Amino acid sequence: MLKIIFLGTAGSFPTPKRNPSCIFVNREGELLLFDCGEGAQRQMMVAKCGIMHISSIFITHFHADHVLGIPGLIQTLSFNGREEPLTIYGPVGVERFVRLFTSLGHFRLGFDVVPVEVSGGDAIMRDGYRIVVFNTVHGVPSVGYALIEDERPGRFNRERAISLGVPPGPLFRKLHQGESVEIEGRIVTSEEVVGAPRRGRKIVYTGDTRPTDEIVKASLGADVLIHDASMADDLNDWARETKHSTAGEAARTAVDASVKQLILTHISARYSDNTDTLLNDAKQVFKNTVVAHDLMELAVPYPK
Numbered sequence: 001m002l003k004i005i006f007l008g009t010a011g012s013f014p015t016p017k018r019n020p021s022c023i024f025v026n027r028e029g030e031l032l033l034f035d036c037g038e039g040a041q042r043q044m045m046v047a048k049c050g051i052m053h054i055s056s057i058f059i060t061h062f063h064a065d066h067v068l069g070i071p072g073l074i075q076t077l078s079f080n081g082r083e084e085p086l087t088i089y090g091p092v093g094v095e096r097f098v099r100l101f102t103s104l105g106h107f108r109l110g111f112d113v114v115p116v117e118v119s120g121g122d123a124i125m126r127d128g129y130r131i132v133v134f135n136t137v138h139g140v141p142s143v144g145y146a147l148i149e150d151e152r153p154g155r156f157n158r159e160r161a162i163s164l165g166v167p168p169g170p171l172f173r174k175l176h177q178g179e180s181v182e183i184e185g186r187i188v189t190s191e192e193v194v195g196a197p198r199r200g201r202k203i204v205y206t207g208d209t210r211p212t213d214e215i216v217k218a219s220l221g222a223d224v225l226i227h228d229a230s231m232a233d234d235l236n237d238w239a240r241e242t243k244h245s246t247a248g249e250a251a252r253t254a255v256d257a258s259v260k261q262l263i264l265t266h267i268s269a270r271y272s273d274n275t276d277t278l279l280n281d282a283k284q285v286f287k288n289t290v291v292a293h294d295l296m297e298l299a300v301p302y303p304k
Contacts, residue, residue, distance in 0.1 A: 221259070
């Protein structure tokens with residue numbers, strides 16, 4: 001399972017319908033947060049997504065609407081008896097940020113909060129996947145993240161294996177895992193019964209940013225691209241000045257990167273009640289576009 005829950009989709013400050021930025025990812029039971037705006041823990045409770053078992057938080061930058069939920073979340077975890085360390089990844093400043101709020105007198109935590117500074121080109125290796133960091137452009141040190149799964153074994157040809165004399169059972173598993181087996185003095189190799197490796201899934205989150213070539217490169221072939229779309233195209237000058245992206249610019253990134261689906265987020269309050277303009281601007285360029293809303297869930301299937 002690879003599931004995304006959009007806990008907060010607002011731009012800059014909350015609205016009655018949108019919380020600040022926070023994206024929850026459940027990958028095969030491992031729970032990750034990307035940014036953590038204020039109110040994130042309440043959104044997690046509403047979504048019933050397992051607040052106590054978050055393993056890591058990935059911060060794109062240190063504007064308040066992306067990080068103010070962290071102190072409250074950490075205190076809640078401590079109140080509820082968490083003991084496992086929590087790792088917070090982020091650009092330059094993450095160590096000072098963590099040291100600041102954990103040094104306050106009322107933060108007597110029952111677990112360690114571990115800051116890890118990252119920058120473009122870093123890769124965080126995990127069991128079965130990696131998080132690749134790329135630089136973004138937002139006026140303060142900022143990064144985006146690409147979750148990229150390892151390749152999967154190719155399809156197992158059961159009929160071919162049986163025709164080669166391999167009995168169904170444990171030997172099938174060995175062959176599918178890349179091992180060779182011996183059948184009546186003959187060696188049957190994995191390559192004889194297993195197809196070419198298949199790629200895993202890939203999701204990309206930009207955080208707040210101008211569109212850049214580096215984002216296109218990081219997003220190539222992604223199953224899902226979650227991109228800043230703070231403004232409609234008629235506010236392109238304002239987007240440039242504030243170092244955000246328009247919906248159309250996000251869509252052009254999706255086209256250039258040949259992604260499968262584009263999700264627009266960080267929605268300005270001016271579109272809180274009506275996102276049709278954003279969606280129309282994007283769909284003129286990239287059809288498979290959705291405007292995220294709070295508590296929207298998205299399951300990401302394996303590529304066929």
